[in-house]
Amino acid sequence: xxxxxxxxxxxxxxxxxxxxxxxxxxxxxxxxQPLTKTExxxxxxxxxxxxxxxxxxxxxxxxxxxxxxxxxxxxxKLGTELDKVNEMAGKAPVEVSDxxxxxxxxxxxxxxxSDGALDITxxxxxxxxxxxxxxxxxxxxxxxxxxxxxxxYKDLVLDENNKSIFLKKENMIIDLGAIAKGYAADExxxxxxxxxxxxxxxxxxxxxxxxxxxxxxxxxKIGVQDPEDARGSSIGYIEVTNKSIVTSGIYERxxxxxxxxxxxxxxxxxxxxxxxxxxxVSILTDKSIDGDSLSTTLFALGIDKGLEFINAxxxxxxxxxxxDHKLYLTEGLKNNFHLTSSKYxxxx
Ligand code: FAD
Ligand code: MG
Numbered sequence: 001x002x003x004x005x006x007x008x009x010x011x012x013x014x015x016x017x018x019x020x021x022x023x024x025x026x027x028x029x030x031x032x033q034p035l036t037k038t039e040x041x042x043x044x045x046x047x048x049x050x051x052x053x054x055x056x057x058x059x060x061x062x063x064x065x066x067x068x069x070x071x072x073x074x075x076x077k078l079g080t081e082l083d084k085v086n087e088m089a090g091k092a093p094v095e096v097s098d099x100x101x102x103x104x105x106x107x108x109x110x111x112x113x114s115d116g117a118l119d120i121t122x123x124x125x126x127x128x129x130x131x132x133x134x135x136x137x138x139x140x141x142x143x144x145x146x147x148x149x150x151x152x153y154k155d156l157v158l159d160e161n162n163k164s165i166f167l168k169k170e171n172m173i174i175d176l177g178a179i180a181k182g183y184a185a186d187e188x189x190x191x192x193x194x195x196x197x198x199x200x201x202x203x204x205x206x207x208x209x210x211x212x213x214x215x216x217x218x219x220x221k222i223g224v225q226d227p228e229d230a231r232g233s234s235i236g237y238i239e240v241t242n243k244s245i246v247t248s249g250i251y252e253r254x255x256x257x258x259x260x261x262x263x264x265x266x267x268x269x270x271x272x273x274x275x276x277x278x279x280x281v282s283i284l285t286d287k288s289i290d291g292d293s294l295s296t297t298l299f300a301l302g303i304d305k306g307l308e309f310i311n312a313x314x315x316x317x318x319x320x321x322x323x324d325h326k327l328y329l330t331e332g333l334k335n336n337f338h339l340t341s342s343k344y345x346x347x348x
Pocket of ligand 1: 041043070073074075076117118119126175177178179180181205207248249264265267268292295296300
């Protein structure tokens with residue numbers, strides 16, 4: 001697996017070189033520089049940079065919130081709320097917090113909207129493949145068939161009155177890897193705003209939230225990475241104020257077996273990673289939970305169906321980067337995306 005960190009640092013440095021001066025890390029600041037902190041939470045490097053109201057207590061509060069969310073939403077830790085729901089699969093509903101109920105409801109909404117292309121009951125397959133962990137392996141056909149039979153969002157029951165979640169079949173597993181970082185980014189953005197921060201960048205492993213504007217009031221310039229360039233050169237950039245930009249791609253979480261690459265977005269129907277013409281898809285929205293849900297959904301749907309899908313979602317824009325170096329943009333991005341790489345071509 002390639003290093004997540006190098007990718008993330010690139011994003012931050014790229015934002016910095018385009019719009020700010022310098023790139024700092026780990027709770028450091030000086031005049032004109034952001035106050036920045038990085039920690040690995042929810043399985044990825046999380047970086048928050050404050051450009052105004054540079055109070056270390058605000059950063060600490062934000063990281064406490066991220067850890068709180070990891071402690072309820074993770075399936076990689078024992079004793080989380082989600083873990084309890086999964087343990088009680090086939091047995092009984094489990095009452096959960098508002099956070100867990102909200103994220104699972106959102107996951108179910110997109111599972112329905114995408115007709116199961118995104119399916120948050122994908123957990124048994126995610127665990128089986130282990131992509132992104134040291135236990136990654138190519139499963140056998142039998143193993144895949146067994147786990148596939150457990151995946152079906154229609155067997156996930158939410159009770160709004162009791163705030164409870166029930167999985168109908170034993171051994172079913174909800175996995176929120178496709179959407180929870182988006183919710184976490186929204187929660188941090190709202191915490192920063194409540195603390196009167198008007199200029200900040202939140203970067204949760206590919207989920208960027210550009211809070212407010214640059215300190216001089218101008219737009220943030222957020223780079224879209226060239227998925228083929230591990231050194232971190234960009235295809236172009238988007239100008240935004242107070243927006244989320246989320247990317248799903250096949251170039252960070254994958255493993256290789258017998259010369260073939262297997263990435264982490266899995267097709268519930270086949271049990272294998274989606275075969276796709278997409279290298280990466282980036283989504284621009286007001287809320288990062290929508291961006292995160294849409295990035296995985298659009299990757300799963302492919303370019304044609306994905307464009308159709310996102311055009312029906314108000315307030316959401318997308319850039320698809322294809323393996324043959326073509327860029328497909330939604331209408332609202334055609335005047336906002338600045339192409340800087342000669343390797344890629346925008347399809348009108
Ligand atoms: P996205 O495109 O947003 O999502 C891909 C992820 O969604 C996959 O990794 C899988 O989890 C899931 N998925 C795959 N196919 C489908 C599908 N068809 N439908 C629905 N979902 C699908 N990783 C670790 O290595 N260690 C950890 O300790 C760890 N802890 C985590 C704790 C939490 C609370 C969460 C939410 C995730 C954690 N992760 C951990 C997972 C890691 O952060 C995910 O790989 C990450 O969320 C994937 O994000 P992405 O932006 O790369 O991809
Ligand atoms: Mg996603």
